[in-house]
Amino acid sequence: MSANQTTQKIRSTSAFDVERIRADFPILKLKVNDKPLVYLDNAASSQMPQQVIDRLVYYQTKQHANIHRGVHYLSEVATSEFEEARRKLQRFINANEDREVIFTSGTTEAINLVMHGYGRKFIGAGDEIILTTLEHHANIVPWQMLAEEKGAKIRVVPINDAGELLIDEYEKLFNDRTKFVGVTHVSNALGSINPIKEMIAFAHARGVPVLVDGAQAAPHTKIDVQDLNCDFYAFSGHKLCGPTGIGILYGRAELLESMQPFKGGGDMILSVTFEKTTYNTIPHKFEAGTPPISAAIGLGAAVDYLSAIGMDAIAAHELDLLKYATGQISSIAGVRVMGTAEHKAAVLSFAVDGVHPHDIGTLLNQEGIAVRTGHHCAQPVMQRLHVPATSRASFAFYNTMDEVDALIAGIRTVQKIFT
Amino acid sequence: MADYKSLYQEVILDHNKKPRNYGTIEHPSHHAVGHNPLCGDHITVDVVVDEGRINNIAFQGESCAICKASASMMTTSVKGKTREEAETLIQEFLAMATGKLSHENCPHIGRLAVFAGVSDLPTRVKCAILPWHTLNGAFNAVASTSTEAEEDPMHAPIGDA
Numbered sequence: 001m002s003a004n005q006t007t008q009k010i011r012s013t014s015a016f017d018v019e020r021i022r023a024d025f026p027i028l029k030l031k032v033n034d035k036p037l038v039y040l041d042n043a044a045s046s047q048m049p050q051q052v053i054d055r056l057v058y059y060q061t062k063q064h065a066n067i068h069r070g071v072h073y074l075s076e077v078a079t080s081e082f083e084e085a086r087r088k089l090q091r092f093i094n095a096n097e098d099r100e101v102i103f104t105s106g107t108t109e110a111i112n113l114v115m116h117g118y119g120r121k122f123i124g125a126g127d128e129i130i131l132t133t134l135e136h137h138a139n140i141v142p143w144q145m146l147a148e149e150k151g152a153k154i155r156v157v158p159i160n161d162a163g164e165l166l167i168d169e170y171e172k173l174f175n176d177r178t179k180f181v182g183v184t185h186v187s188n189a190l191g192s193i194n195p196i197k198e199m200i201a202f203a204h205a206r207g208v209p210v211l212v213d214g215a216q217a218a219p220h221t222k223i224d225v226q227d228l229n230c231d232f233y234a235f236s237g238h239k240l241c242g243p244t245g246i247g248i249l250y251g252r253a254e255l256l257e258s259m260q261p262f263k264g265g266g267d268m269i270l271s272v273t274f275e276k277t278t279y280n281t282i283p284h285k286f287e288a289g290t291p292p293i294s295a296a297i298g299l300g301a302a303v304d305y306l307s308a309i310g311m312d313a314i315a316a317h318e319l320d321l322l323k324y325a326t327g328q329i330s331s332i333a334g335v336r337v338m339g340t341a342e343h344k345a346a347v348l349s350f351a352v353d354g355v356h357p358h359d360i361g362t363l364l365n366q367e368g369i370a371v372r373t374g375h376h377c378a379q380p381v382m383q384r385l386h387v388p389a390t391s392r393a394s395f396a397f398y399n400t401m402d403e404v405d406a407l408i409a410g411i412r413t414v415q416k417i418f419t
Numbered sequence: 420m421a422d423y424k425s426l427y428q429e430v431i432l433d434h435n436k437k438p439r440n441y442g443t444i445e446h447p448s449h450h451a452v453g454h455n456p457l458c459g460d461h462i463t464v465d466v467v468v469d470e471g472r473i474n475n476i477a478f479q480g481e482s483c484a485i486c487k488a489s490a491s492m493m494t495t496s497v498k499g500k501t502r503e504e505a506e507t508l509i510q511e512f513l514a515m516a517t518g519k520l521s522h523e524n525c526p527h528i529g530r531l532a533v534f535a536g537v538s539d540l541p542t543r544v545k546c547a548i549l550p551w552h553t554l555n556g557a558f559n560a561v562a563s564t565s566t567e568a569e570e571d572p573m574h575a576p577i578g579d580a
Binding site: 355356357358359362363373374375382388389417418 | 435457458481484485542546
């Protein structure tokens with residue numbers, strides 16, 4: 001270990017009380033295969049602190065009823081808590097108004113909502129949609145479905161070997177048929193942080209709206225949708241210590257108002273006759289049916305929890321973990337890091353010479369270490385890097401330098417088995 | 420949960436490193452491509468069946484150690500056997516790998532019993548069975564098989580596996 005890496009390890013643990021934070025997460029005390037759990041699959045889903053678990057139990061024990069309907073006590077309490085959760089999310093991303101926050105089942109549904117609500121109304125034959133090589137399948141497939149339906153065309157921003165978008169190429173893709181841009185804030189497979197603020201400004205100068213897939217960014221960095229000036233921003237609750245089945249779509253109010261509803265049903269209407277239905281105002285226009293009320297309230301508690309720690313402190317600790325892990329893993333002969341962008345979130349995709357990622361995943365699991373192996377729902381990235389799959393360790397603020405050491409030891413064990 | 424040593428043992432690591440019957444055959448009587456879209460593994464299996472007997476067999480592809488060792492050991496196990504004997508072995512291997520039969524109840528399984536531990540690792544079962552799946556596809560003139568294809572008679576859903 002170099003002196004530099006040692007310094008990083010000490011500095012980080014002293015600046016950030018990770019042990020106190022870990023005490024909030026009951027699942028981190030688990031043993032897997034008789035080894036302490038080392039959970040490094042946070043980009044897939046993060047774990048939930050006791051504070052959020054307690055909030056869910058409290059809601060279910062004392063506050064549950066259907067919302068926006070009954071005049072009785074519980075319905076009013078549930079409605080008020082649900083709408084308070086919306087305001088918490090509004091503050092979390094610094095949206096201008098709470099009606100710009102739509103609860104969805106997650107990032108995937110949020111993107112599908114924009115495809116149906118905006119895309120099917122405003123994108124037509126011959127129009128072009130710009131996406132990037134770094135997109136998760138969730139920000140590719142809905143647009144392919146739209147392109148097929150409408151006869152529109154998808155243009156793709158390429159990346160360099162480090163996993164960074166080629167911004168010159170992005171700018172060259174624009175023409176007068178360009179109608180929409182979809183870009184991920186942070187690559188789930190490689191961790192690259194994209195220069196979305198600049199990309200949005202470029203698109204806006206040409207009158208083109210931009211959707212940002214924030215699934216991997218929202219858990220790790222402070223999001224300010226007004227500063228970014230994005231038109232849509234989507235993320236999932238379960239990647240930021242909240243429940244599954246809940247996420248949000250932020251949309252600028254005038255865009256949301258111009259869009260057609262995504263799903264029809266109760267709660268999204270003002271009046272219904274068989275002759276004519278009048279849609280509700282935003283955000284309710286996009287929230288047909290009974291939403292996952294407890295999950296939304298749980299997500300509100302999760303962003304309270306993260307905000308209390310501070311997104312800047314979280315980002316700083318995760319960057320320390322990434323730097324330390326990158327230094328350590330790069331020192332192992334026969335291991336290659338994929339994704340070496342200058343600006344990176346705490347995602348470490350790697351390959352071990354002569355060992356398939358699935359064998360790595362199974363063998364690390366035997367050491368109690370959870371990593372993701374596979375194509376990470378980002379097959380275009382894998383094709384670009386000429387690999388079928390990678391192993392991916394993704395860190396959260398509750399991970400420790402000791403866990404990085406466990407990962408490194410685990411990789412050495414894998415190499416030993418395969419020599 | 421099986422100890423990994425019961426799965427990643429010497430014989431499997433050896434077949435992964437030095438796969439037997441690796442490559443292609445110029446004029447196979449049977450051929451199929453097997454694909455596991457969940458992990459990107461794909462292999463080809465070429466077979467020469469002459470008067471009901473497997474005279475030659477070869478496989479090739481990109482895959483994890485479990486899949487490659489399974490394919491390698493499959494080729495050495497069925498070479499020289501009749502097609503019927505090979506089909507019996509396919510059924511026994513699939514039953515063992517998916518945990519439906521213990522290896523003691525598979526009379527023809529022999530040293531392929533090293534793969535018994537995979538039944539405790541649901542996400543890895545498909546790695547072990549892909550070569551067998553593909554050989555079955557070759558016998559039944561299914562040019563391309565997938566561990567995910569619903570219409571495939573060999574389809575084994577994860578919950579089942």
